[in-house]
Amino acid sequence: MRRATNQAIAFALKQHEAVNHIVEPEPLAKAWGVIIIPGKANRATNGPPSVITLKRDTYAPRQRFTMHHELGHIMIQRAGLEEAIKGEVDAEDAQDHLEMVASYIGSLLVMPDPLVRRAFDRYGVTPQTVLDLQSSARVSFAAASRRIALAHTDEPTTIFLSGATTVLDVASTHPRSSLRPYSRLPDPRASFPHAALLTLSDHIRPRTIGVIVGWREEEA
CATH class of the missing domain: 1.10.10.2910 (Arc Repressor Mutant, subunit A)
Structure with a gap:
């Protein structure tokens, strides 16, 4: 900056x-x-x-x-x-x-540092981290995911939300991230086997949160 x-x-x-x-x-x-x-x-x-x-x-x-x-x-x-x-x-x-x-x-x-640190302390760098910050700060998923991605400075971090076969939202600090909103992602686990995934079933159509830390080149 x-x-x-x-x-x-x-x-x-x-x-x-x-x-x-x-x-x-x-x-x-x-x-x-x-x-x-x-x-x-x-x-x-x-x-x-x-x-x-x-x-x-x-x-x-x-x-x-x-x-x-x-x-x-x-x-x-x-x-x-x-x-x-x-x-x-x-x-x-x-x-x-x-x-x-x-x-x-x-x-x-x-979303001050104490709230962010508490989320990391509770859940590490996982989908639950984003949901914890979203709940405690009363913000949108997009806001919480961007804050977590930027706060995790140890390695490049990508956080995405997908529904059905499409990426709905993505926050990434990886310079070569290929994920974009509305890009196709029919099977997150197959595409990113090293991602931490969480499926949310509290909607008519299930959604998946994925957190990818330190992508390998073939996953970028």
């Missing part, structure tokens, strides 16, 4: 640790002295006072990540790095890049 981005992430993590990794956005905002109010747009201003406005149609518990994302913006602004982050890319991509950094910080706030 780029220098200003890394600095903003490090600042946010330090501030989060200082309030004992509060996960829920409203208590976290309160601990950081941020006011959350309804507004016409989703927007964060460090101020003072520090204020987050949320669209009325998204001001609900299910929109937790919107609040985490805006808290990410507050952290970037408090670190004084907003313009530096924008300057890491071309002008036409600056705002999108800033939003991506805020979203990444938001993901770290809703």
